[in-house]
Amino acid sequence: MSPIPPPTGPAGLQSDLDAARDAEHTGRREAAMALYRRVLELGESGGAEAAAAHDALARLLVGQDMAEAAGHALASWRLTPTDQTRRSNLWQLLTHLGEAGDVARFQGREDCVGLVALGNALRRDGQALRAERAYRRAVERFPEVSFTLSRLACLCAEQHRLEEADALFLQAAERHGGRDAVTRTAPAFLASLHEGPAPAGIRATLAEGAESTDRPLVVYACCDAVYARKFLPTMVRSIVEDSGLDCAIALHLINPDDEAEATVASLAAAHGAGRFIVLRETIDLTPLGDNAKTYYACSRFLVLPDLLARWKRPVLMLDVDLLAIRDLNPLLATSARSDLGMMSHALKRLDIWSLLYADVLHIQPTMGAWRFLDLTRRYIRHFLDHGMPVWFLDQAALAAVHLAGFAGQAAPRLTVYPADIHSSTVMVDGEGRYWTDDSAYFYSVRATGGGQHAVHRLKRRAGTTADVKQGKTQG
Structure with missing residues (x-):
């Protein structure tokens, strides 16, 4: 490793920052971190250079020491509180740091990162009461760091203190928006959606192959033109050749272009056009800008209740980037007597947005499944119509409907798949x-x-x- 040049004083901060960035971009990690730390030592004024150095160190340290990374992310956010990217980075780190074995490491720390890390570690260790105390100390001692409200809200939701969680999510949303802004857990809010007017679905054409109605199951995937070209061929091949399923294959294309259409045509030619069902949706997503990806994830939920009523058969809805890597029948058998089957990863993430994953849904043609999906559609449509296409809206909807959507009535029967239905390597x-x-x-x-x-x-x-x-x- 090349030696770092001697300090040049405050006037050389930008030069040091440029050298640090060059070291980072060329893979000289240790040199980059040393230079960024020197920027912090020399930058007594805490200006833009210090904010950038903290931000870079948070990124470089995240795989090595998440708590130290979060400390730098917090410092960077404090210096640039309106920077959306740095705010998101801090939110993510405070959400995920702290493992069960870290309780002793963070015990006694009274800084914001230490308290949140302790709360997360205690939750993972099954000590929810102590975790709540740590979160509440963080909220009380550092009221300006509103991200701590999310941690406390998720703990309350986990304990089915739904109105309390809802109030905390609303407070967090007022302060920093993001996923908290589309997360509601009050049964009264869900009841108001249920009692409101029927939500709009989507405008799409539907072409059903002659043999599709003879299949006992429909495998359904939705995507835009880019994902259609990138993922559909491998995903469809895996379903046909590796899944062991006797199924129709429904492909929901949002704004398909000529290449996407050619991809679908080649799949039909290769695997039999009669088994395919193709929905084509055309919609102007220009107003959503970079948030169009949220619509791509949510559109399937806007039409699922209608498709379930039309097909009157079980539906296996999959993310388009999934591959079936072996016979799926044993998995589907575990959820065949429930209304729905979904995966949960909440213990790993400690957040409501991972309570139920949207990548694998096994749906039975039952009234219970339809009620669940109808309320999910109403939830998603509510936030889309209010101009809030926040990423993870679909999973916030699934969690809210599961937790608070059926107060005082029989809830749909749910089978929860373990996280290791996905291959980790x-x-x-x-x-x-x-x-x-x-x-x-x-x-x-x-x-x-x-x-x-x-x-x-x-x-x-x-x-x-x-x-x-x-x-x-x-x-």
Whole structure:
């Protein structure tokens, strides 16, 4: 590693910052962190250079020490409180830091990061009362850091203190918006949605193949043109060849272009046009800007109740970047007697937005499932109509409907899939053959934390990672 030049004093802050960024971009991590820290030592005024250095250190440290990263993120946010990206970074870190084994590490700390980390660690360790005390100390001692309200709100929701959680989410929303702004857990709010006028669905054409009505199950995926080109071929192949399902395949295309249409045509030619159902939705998403991705995630929920009533068959709704990596029938059998089957990852994330995942839904053609999905549609439509297309709106809706949507009445029956239905690893060779966990049912780049390869590179599942370790790589 090249030696760091001697300090140049406050006048050299920008030069040091530029050198730190160059070191970071060229992969010299330790040199970059040393330079960023020197910017902080010299930048006594706490100006823009210090804010940038704190922000960079938060990014560099997140995989090494999340609490230290959160400390830098907090410092950066304090210096630039209107910066949306830095605000989001801090919110994420305060949400996820603190493991069950960290209780002793954070015990006794009275700074904001330490208190939130302690609260999170205590929650993961099953000590909810002590966790609440830590969160409340953080709220009381650092009222300007409104992100602590989210931690306390999620704990209250976990304990079904739904009105209290709702009030905290509203307070957080007034202060910093984001996911808290589209999270409501008061039964009265959900009841008002249920009692309101029927929500709008979507405007779309529907083409159903001649053989699609003969299939006992519909596999349904929704995406825009870009994801259609990138993920549909591999996803559809996995359903046809690896899932073991006798199913129709419904593809919901939002604003499809010529390439997306060509992709669908090639899939129909390869796998039999008669089994495909194609919905084509055209909508102007220009007003949403970068938040159009929220609509792509939510549009399927705006039409699901209508599709369920039309098809009168079980529906397996999947994210389009998922691959079925083995026979799905055993998984679906576990939820066949429920109204819905969904995955939960709440213990890992400690937040309401991961209470129920939207990537795998097994839906039975029952009144209970329809009631759940109808209220989910009403919830999503409410926030879309109020100009709040916040990312994770779909999962906020699922959680709110599950927790608060059926107070005083029989709730739909729900089967909760464990998180390890997703493969946590994937190994891919140069020919696109891939190996995944033996026990999992799906692989997804996003759901498993990034992965090594984009899904569209995967061509054929050759076996399990255990096979690779044993040298069984032929196939």
